[in-house]
Amino acid sequence: xxxxxxxxxxxxxxxxxxxxxxxxxxxxxxxxxxxxxxxxxxxxxxxxxxxxxxxxxxxxxxxxxxx
Amino acid sequence: xxxxxxxxxxxxxxxxxxxxxxxxxxxxxxxxxxxxxxxxxxxxxxxxxxxxxxxxxxxxxxxxxxxxxxxxxxxxxxxxxxxxxxxxxxxxxxxxxxxxxxxxxxxxxxxxxxxxxxxxxxxxxxxxxxxxxxxxxxxxxxxxxxxxxxxxxxxxxxxxxxxxxxxxxxxxxxxxxxxxxxxxxxxxxxxxxxxxxxxxxxxxxxxxxxxxxxxxxxxxxxxxxx
Numbered sequence: 001x002x003x004x005x006x007x008x009x010x011x012x013x014x015x016x017x018x019x020x021x022x023x024x025x026x027x028x029x030x031x032x033x034x035x036x037x038x039x040x041x042x043x044x045x046x047x048x049x050x051x052x053x054x055x056x057x058x059x060x061x062x063x064x065x066x067x
Numbered sequence: 068x069x070x071x072x073x074x075x076x077x078x079x080x081x082x083x084x085x086x087x088x089x090x091x092x093x094x095x096x097x098x099x100x101x102x103x104x105x106x107x108x109x110x111x112x113x114x115x116x117x118x119x120x121x122x123x124x125x126x127x128x129x130x131x132x133x134x135x136x137x138x139x140x141x142x143x144x145x146x147x148x149x150x151x152x153x154x155x156x157x158x159x160x161x162x163x164x165x166x167x168x169x170x171x172x173x174x175x176x177x178x179x180x181x182x183x184x185x186x187x188x189x190x191x192x193x194x195x196x197x198x199x200x201x202x203x204x205x206x207x208x209x210x211x212x213x214x215x216x217x218x219x220x221x222x223x224x225x226x227x228x229x230x231x232x233x234x235x236x237x238x239x240x241x242x243x244x245x246x247x248x249x250x251x252x253x254x255x256x257x258x259x260x261x262x263x264x265x266x267x268x269x270x271x272x273x274x275x276x277x278x279x280x281x282x283x284x285x286x287x288x289x290x291x292x293x
Contacts, residue, residue: 045275
């Protein structure tokens with residue numbers, strides 16, 4: 001086939017490069033959502049640890065008072 | 068690096084005498100294909116290292132390398148189809164060995180996740196996945212060599228294209244290839260860091276869970292266990 005004229009070929013070239021950029025952006029978006037999920041879980045676990053510490057502290061204080 | 072490569076593509080590299088402006092797709096399509104195929108082979112090498120050492124880190128590397136390679140392979144198929152439509156007037160040419168062989172490789176690797184997900188025992192899962200990665204990884208260069216030996220009708224060969232091309236085309240192609248390789252390594256590291264963080268979090272969750280079943284539940288996963 002003969003070479004396509006620039007205005008015709010430009011659409012295909014743009015489409016190919018946009019596909020590459022779109023793939024990258026989709027990947028980055030998925031990774032960002034994963035990262036935010038990890039962050040949410042870290043906050044959840046940190047809160048759990050804090051609540052457990054808070055629950056454990058009055059007991060140790062009571063023991064100290066008794067002693 | 069990729070930005071430099073793309074700048075070279077549009078401002079430095081000349082249009083092809085035969086294909087004209089359409090040839091610019093070559094600089095994104097071919098580096099992506101080369102890096103994806105090398106990634107598949109690297110996945111096999113990591114799989115072999117996992118079987119040899121039984122260290123989970125090699126299984127993880129094999130998994131991540133194959134994962135990123137499959138994403139690049141999707142890009143190769145789509146950009147290749149666009150190029151084929153512009154050059155040959157068809158989205159896909161079924162009697163062209165290069166195209167069909169790449170599709171077969173892609174479909175072969177698309178079964179990697181169902182395979183992993185179908186095995187519940189983590190030890191077995193990583194072992195079988197490594198065997199798959201080795202066999203499929205060995206298939207890639209064999210397939211590539213077979214296709215090169217076969218008479219190609221329409222698809223150009225990269226080695227002949229770049230060696231007979233002017234220096235500006237070769238330089239642009241090499242910069243694009245280096246950029247794509249660096250992108251691949253970066254994405255692999257990014258993915259690996261994400262997986263490590265997820266597994267450390269899960270381990271922490273299990274330790275904190277104690278008798279709390281709701282926290283201890285993790286579910287089935289195709290991803291390797293560290």
